[in-house]
Amino acid sequence: MSVGLIALLDDVAVLAKVAAASLDDVASQAMRAGTKAAGVVIDDAAVTPRYVTGFSAARELPIIGRIAVGSLRNKLLILLPAALALSLLLPQAIMPLLMIGGIYLCYEGAEKVYQLAFPHAAHAHEADIETISLDAKSFEDQKVAGAIRTDFILSAEIMTIALGTIPDAPLATQAVVLAVVGVLITVAVYGVVALIVKADDLGLALARAASPSPLGALSRLIGRGLVQGMPYFLKALGLIGTAAMIWVGGGIVLHGFESYGYGWLSHLLHAAGEQTAHAFPSIGSLASWLVQAAGAGLAGLAIGALTIPAMSYGVSPLWRWVKARVAPARAV
Numbered sequence: 001m002s003v004g005l006i007a008l009l010d011d012v013a014v015l016a017k018v019a020a021a022s023l024d025d026v027a028s029q030a031m032r033a034g035t036k037a038a039g040v041v042i043d044d045a046a047v048t049p050r051y052v053t054g055f056s057a058a059r060e061l062p063i064i065g066r067i068a069v070g071s072l073r074n075k076l077l078i079l080l081p082a083a084l085a086l087s088l089l090l091p092q093a094i095m096p097l098l099m100i101g102g103i104y105l106c107y108e109g110a111e112k113v114y115q116l117a118f119p120h121a122a123h124a125h126e127a128d129i130e131t132i133s134l135d136a137k138s139f140e141d142q143k144v145a146g147a148i149r150t151d152f153i154l155s156a157e158i159m160t161i162a163l164g165t166i167p168d169a170p171l172a173t174q175a176v177v178l179a180v181v182g183v184l185i186t187v188a189v190y191g192v193v194a195l196i197v198k199a200d201d202l203g204l205a206l207a208r209a210a211s212p213s214p215l216g217a218l219s220r221l222i223g224r225g226l227v228q229g230m231p232y233f234l235k236a237l238g239l240i241g242t243a244a245m246i247w248v249g250g251g252i253v254l255h256g257f258e259s260y261g262y263g264w265l266s267h268l269l270h271a272a273g274e275q276t277a278h279a280f281p282s283i284g285s286l287a288s289w290l291v292q293a294a295g296a297g298l299a300g301l302a303i304g305a306l307t308i309p310a311m312s313y314g315v316s317p318l319w320r321w322v323k324a325r326v327a328p329a330r331a332v
Contacts, residue, residue, distance in 0.1 A: 072182070105248055108150060162177065162178055204223065206223025
């Protein structure tokens with residue numbers, strides 16, 4: 001074997017080791033970034049099922065698939081390049097944009113609370129801000145679009161948290177890590193959502209098990225439990241999703257104010273959490289988190305309550321005015 005071939009093989013081996021080390025580094029950084037964003041991921045999984053309630057069983061998985069595709073598009077085609085560009089060129093714009101997204105989440109969550117408390121007034125508010133769909137396809141399209149808008153805000157938070165865990169990594173590594181995190185989180189979230197919304201179908205299949213064996217009896221018992229329990233579970237999950245939107249949105253806005261030197265409320269909540277942890281040492285971390293999450297939720301609810309009239313009397317009329325001016329121009 002010639003010396004040149006030996007040198008070439010040696011170079012290939014070195015490159016393979018470097019590539020393996022790089023892949024291992026990307027994998028570890030993606031795992032760390034995904035772990036940091038776990039809280040928002042859980043909120044995303046809790047929020048999404050409420051967008052498929054009210055549809056036939058045959059449309060549930062297609063709707064989830066459409067939302068998942070929109071989520072991937074949000075993360076990979078919009079948020080990933082935007083996050084990298086902003087971090088390089090205009091990092092000071094990231095927080096204001098996140099705060100705007102947080103306000104939108106507060107609005108979405110507060111609107112759901114408004115619907116529960118004042119259904120007739122909420123119906124009038126919805127009529128003010130959007131056209132009510134009369135056919136099933138338009139209604140489905142509106143639901144999917146709303147889910148993708150909400151996902152965009154939560155995905156922006158996830159990608160920002162992920163980027164924040166690797167601030168000193170090379171640009172290519174940041175891009176790969178964000179892409180890996182975005183794909184894995186989307187698959188995990190919407191896979192779990194699909195399992196949740198189809199659990200009643202699984203329960204129905206188990207309840208029809210004809211085997212007279214003890215295993216068959218157990219299957220029927222579990223199936224009946226799933227069929228009877230899933231409507232209540234989905235309703236509870238919808239409430240959790242609404243609370244999560246308000247809590248996450250309020251937390252984003254409070255964190256933004258803190259970064260600009262107006263952190264008195266965040267500090268107050270943190271101090272209250274620490275005092276609660278000292279009062280209940282056996283569940284200190286959980287008690288502290290509950291207090292701070294509740295405080296962020298109340299702040300988010302207040303922010304959302306303020307945005308409801310702002311949407312009705314400010315943003316929505318302005319948006320209709322813009323569309324009225326743009327439509328004739330497009331027709332020409």
